Amino acid sequence: MFSLKTVGLLAAVIIRTQALQVKRDTPRSDLTYKPNYFNQKINHFPENGLPYANTTFTQRYYVDSSYYKPGGPVYLYIGGETSGPSRFSNLQSGIIQILMEATNGLGVILENRYYGESYPFKTSTTDELTFLTTAQTIADNSYFAQNAVFPGVDPNLTAPGTPWILYGGSLAGAQTAFSVKQHGDVLYGGIASSAPVEVVVGYPEWYSPIQKYAPQGCVMRINNIVDNFDMLIAKNLSTAVNEFKALFGLEVLTDHRDFAAAIADPIGNPGSYHSNTWQELNWNSSYGSRDFFYFCGNVSDIDAPEEITRVDYALSNYTNGMPWTGLGSYANYIKTYTLPLCASGDYNSNGDCFGTQNQSYWEDTTNSESRSYVYTSCTEQGAYIDAPKEGPSLLSRVVDTSYEQQWCTWAFPDGKYNKVPPSPDISVYNSFGGFNITADRLAFIDGDQDVWNGLCYHSPLAPPRTQTSDLHPELFITGAGHHWDSAGILDVEAEPQFIREAHLWEIRTVKKWLRDFDAWKHGKGIRRH
Ligand SMILES: *[C@@H]1O[C@H](CO)[C@@H](O)[C@H](O)[C@H]1NC(C)=O
Ligand SMILES: *[C@@H]1O[C@H](CO)[C@@H](O)[C@H](O)[C@H]1NC(C)=O
Ligand SMILES: *[C@@H]1O[C@H](CO)[C@@H](O)[C@H](O)[C@H]1NC(C)=O
Ligand SMILES: *[C@@H]1O[C@H](CO)[C@@H](O)[C@H](O)[C@H]1NC(C)=O
Ligand SMILES: *[C@@H]1O[C@H](CO)[C@@H](O)[C@H](O)[C@H]1NC(C)=O
Ligand SMILES: *[C@@H]1O[C@H](CO)[C@@H](O)[C@H](O)[C@H]1NC(C)=O
Ligand SMILES: *[C@@H]1O[C@H](CO)[C@@H](O)[C@H](O)[C@H]1NC(C)=O
Ligand SMILES: *[C@@H]1O[C@H](CO)[C@@H](O)[C@H](O)[C@H]1NC(C)=O
Numbered sequence: 111m112f113s114l115k116t117v118g119l120l121a122a123v124i125i126r127t128q129a130l131q132v133k134r135d136t137p138r139s140d141l142t143y144k145p146n147y148f149n150q151k152i153n154h155f156p157e158n159g160l161p162y163a164n165t166t167f168t169q170r171y172y173v174d175s176s177y178y179k180p181g182g183p184v185y186l187y188i189g190g191e192t193s194g195p196s197r198f199s200n201l202q203s204g205i206i207q208i209l210m211e212a213t214n215g216l217g218v219i220l221e222n223r224y225y226g227e228s229y230p231f232k233t234s235t236t237d238e239l240t241f242l243t244t245a246q247t248i249a250d251n252s253y254f255a256q257n258a259v260f261p262g263v264d265p266n267l268t269a270p271g272t273p274w275i276l277y278g279g280s281l282a283g284a285q286t287a288f289s290v291k292q293h294g295d296v297l298y299g300g301i302a303s304s305a306p307v308e309v310v311v312g313y314p315e316w317y318s319p320i321q322k323y324a325p326q327g328c329v330m331r332i333n334n335i336v337d338n339f340d341m342l343i344a345k346n347l348s349t350a351v352n353e354f355k356a357l358f359g360l361e362v363l364t365d366h367r368d369f370a371a372a373i374a375d376p377i378g379n380p381g382s383y384h385s386n387t388w389q390e391l392n393w394n395s396s397y398g399s400r401d402f403f404y405f406c407g408n409v410s411d412i413d414a415p416e417e418i419t420r421v422d423y424a425l426s427n428y429t430n431g432m433p434w435t436g437l438g439s440y441a442n443y444i445k446t447y448t449l450p451l452c453a454s455g456d457y458n459s460n461g462d463c464f465g466t467q468n469q470s471y472w473e474d475t476t477n478s479e480s481r482s483y484v485y486t487s488c489t490e491q492g493a494y495i496d497a498p499k500e501g502p503s504l505l506s507r508v509v510d511t512s513y514e515q516q517w518c519t520w521a522f523p524d525g526k527y528n529k530v531p532p533s534p535d536i537s538v539y540n541s542f543g544g545f546n547i548t549a550d551r552l553a554f555i556d557g558d559q560d561v562w563n564g565l566c567y568h569s570p571l572a573p574p575r576t577q578t579s580d581l582h583p584e585l586f587i588t589g590a591g592h593h594w595d596s597a598g599i600l601d602v603e604a605e606p607q608f609i610r611e612a613h614l615w616e617i618r619t620v621k622k623w624l625r626d627f628d629a630w631k632h633g634k635g636i637r638r639h
Contacts, residue, residue: 138202138600143172143219145194146261150223152230152241154249160240160527167223167230169250170194174201174210174217175263182214183273183298183624184258186251188289190282191483193226194219199397204598205277205301205616212617213624215275216263220254222282223247224482233475237525239485244539245292247285251276252293269296270634273627275551275620276300279593280562281491288542291549298630299551299623301616304593306565307554308544308572309491309536312511314498315564316378320388321504323559328406331436332377333502338425338434339370340507350428357421357441359449362458365467367513370506372457372464373440375448376405377504378561380495380514381466382480384451389561389592393609397597408443409436418442466513472520481521485530488518492534493565545572551623553583555612557590583619587612 149166156163172194185206187197197219200206206217221228224242231238255269266272274297278286283305290300321329342350343366355361355369363369376385385401392398408414421438449455452463460471475481487493494514497507515533522530545567554567563569568586578584587594587608595612599605602613 138176138207141174141176141202143174143195143198143201145170145227146173146259147171148220148254148258150228150250151253154246154253162230162241167228169223169228169254170221170226171254171258172198172201172219173260173263174206175260177207177210177214178216178263179214180265182210182216183275183620183627184255184267184269185209185215185217186255186274186276186297187217187219188251188276188278188282188285189220189222189225190278190280190285191222191225191486192479194221194228195226200277200596203600204596205303205613207600208598208602208613209275209277209617209620213620216260216267218258218260220251222285223250224477224485225479229477232477234477234481234485235475235525236522236530237528238475239482239522240525240528242482242485242489244285244288244490248289248292251285251289252296255296270298270631273298273624275623277303278305279303279596281306281486283593284539287547287549287552287554290552291542291547294549294551295634298627299553299620301553301555301619302567303555303595304557304560304562304566305554306491306493306562307542307547307567308569309493309534309539309565311492311494311534311536312496313493313564314496314503314505316495316561317498317504318564319559319561320377321502324388324402325406325410327410328436329502329504331409332440332504335434335437335440336503336506338429342425342428343506343508347428350425354425357424357437359441359445360457360464363464364458365465366506366508368458368464368466370508371466371513372448373444374505375451375464376402376443378495380505380509381517382461385448387561388559391559391591392597393590393594393606394597394599405443405447409440411439414439414442466517469520472517473523484517484521487514488522488530488534490534490536490539492536492539545569548582550581553585553616553619555585555587555593555595555616557587557592557594559590560592562592580619580622583615585612585615 147168150169152162152165152167153160187200187206201217210217255274276286283302284307286300287302287305290297358373360369360372371379375383378387386399388402390399418438422433422435426433457463458465460468494511496511497503497505497509518530556566556568575584589608602610
């Protein structure tokens with residue numbers, strides 16, 4: 111249910127976590143974590159003249175001390191754009207468990223401001239969202255590290271007296287990198303996994319790994335169907351466009367972009383999405399979903415019955431009699447498996463289904479994770495998924511960045527002291543260095559199959575990575591998707607080779623850093639490179 115309202119970078123995590131909680135049956139999964147509450151500053155930068163300079167809110171956090179022994183480090187799992195509890199798997203059996211076990215560490219999940227139960231305000235008006243910025247979020251991590259209290263754990267484990275090592279995947283990975291870069295005098299190190307470190311406003315490259323690595327028969331069929339649909343649109347053949355929509359049971363979606371997004375749902379819907387996509391694949395199916403491959407199996411099914419393959423000819427009059435190969439199977443898959451994900455059956459409704467054009471829906475100021483995430487996209491992050499400007503496409507070209515920008519304009523009317531820019535101001539986000547970002551004891555780990563890799567340290571657009579060192583380590587995993595190193599199975603040696611070696615690399619990296627901690631602590635103030 112939660113994933114229905116999920117946008118962009120987020121959903122993989124949520125779906126994986128739900129699957130984990132249901133399917134795992136090892137003792138550590140019985141661990142429950144009680145919430146703790148930290149008095150966090152609303153505004154870390156009173157000099158900005160904004161209100162709430164001396165006010166705090168309660169920020170929720172969770173602690174796992176089951177491996178802790180005196181002298182061990184603190185691992186801060188950055189919550190990112192979701193609730194603390196949806197990250198529990200990382201303490202139970204994922205990367206934090208792996209690192210805690212290897213180093214007698216203590217694990218903490220700090221919930222991001224404006225997510226879960228860590229809202230500074232009762233609603234989320236434009237003004238109330240003023241303090242949801244990258245700078246405030248990473249300042250939370252530093253202030254928390256300097257003042258955190260861990261109930262039942264002795265002694266004082268605050269930073270910088272104790273080594274604090276951050277880990278985050280996806281947006282939380284970028285926040286990890288930015289925190290270590292900005293607050294490296296407090297935070298000893300961090301591992302940024304699949305971290306989008308350099309953003310752009312429109313991000314059609316989201317589809318690139320799918321275009322390149324997914325089963326090519328399926329990809330080509332979708333590409334051709336998208337080309338044909340776009341041809342109908344370009345020629346303004348409205349009768350044919352409506353016939354096409356009706357084949358998918360979606361004639362009610364009068365906005366072509368909503369329709370295009372809906373039929374892209376199993377591949378990647380640029381807004382909220384309902385299906386498990388390429389992003390939700392995982393090396394272990396307990397932590398992900400195989401649905402994308404089932405979808406492709408359907409689209410390229412060579413044994414589809416005649417009543418389905420017949421549909422390939424429904425619009426062949428518009429393509430000189432040539433069938434739209436796979437159209438029947440594609441439409442049948444959407445009707446059978448995708449539309450039922452909209453429980454109300456009101457396909458054009460906003461939020462729960464495929465419509466996005468109801469302005470009042472966007473104006474609703476109720477606190478929600480999707481609203482917070484959209485706000486960040488609109489202000490600093492961008493990364494709106496749209497159709498590629500050239501080359502084959504898995505998403506109709508009717509979707510450009512104005513589709514998502516419209517939501518920003520509807521959702522966040524000007525407030526008294528805050529307004530969202532007409533287009534995301536990505537310069538703030540990229541000011542940490544973009545692809546050039548570097549900081550001591552900041553590690554980057556990415557996967558070449560990741561839909562977000564185009565924004566990550568190992569993006570094809572980034573400089574070649576030839577300067578790796580113990581202080582600036584990096585690993586690019588062939589065959590891995592979106593922060594696939596986050597999940598573990600409580601036995602690193604039993605993992606598939608590429609994940610096992612990534613985890614061993616992370617353990618080694620952190621252990622090397624910890625050896626130097628005393629020297630760092632005593633020599634603080636001296637910058638070493
Ligand atoms: C915040 O507290 C400081 C120090 O106590 C004080 O000087 C300042 O005026 C306060 N600011 C506001 C906006 O209340
Ligand atoms: C922990 O130690 C630091 C540095 O010595 C100190 O500033 C802080 O007040 C201590 N915190 C607690 C909860 O004792
Ligand atoms: C497209 O067709 C519709 C309905 O037939 C018509 O109202 C509209 O003006 C046409 N648009 C263009 C750009 O030709
Ligand atoms: C079609 O998708 C369904 C639902 O995921 C799946 O059970 C089935 O195996 C798929 N069919 C093919 C031919 O891949
Ligand atoms: C295609 O065009 C032919 C000739 O105009 C017509 O008889 C036929 O009904 C059309 N088929 C479809 C599916 O519209
Ligand atoms: C638009 O959204 C508002 C607020 O969510 C809702 O009350 C209203 O019924 C919606 N309108 C339509 C036409 O769906
Ligand atoms: C990264 O470094 C390269 C080479 O020095 C430079 O051309 C580029 O502008 C830098 N990018 C950013 C985002 O700072
Ligand atoms: C996948 O994860 C489950 C649950 O942790 C585990 O039982 C299973 O052995 C794992 N499979 C593989 C191939 O790693």
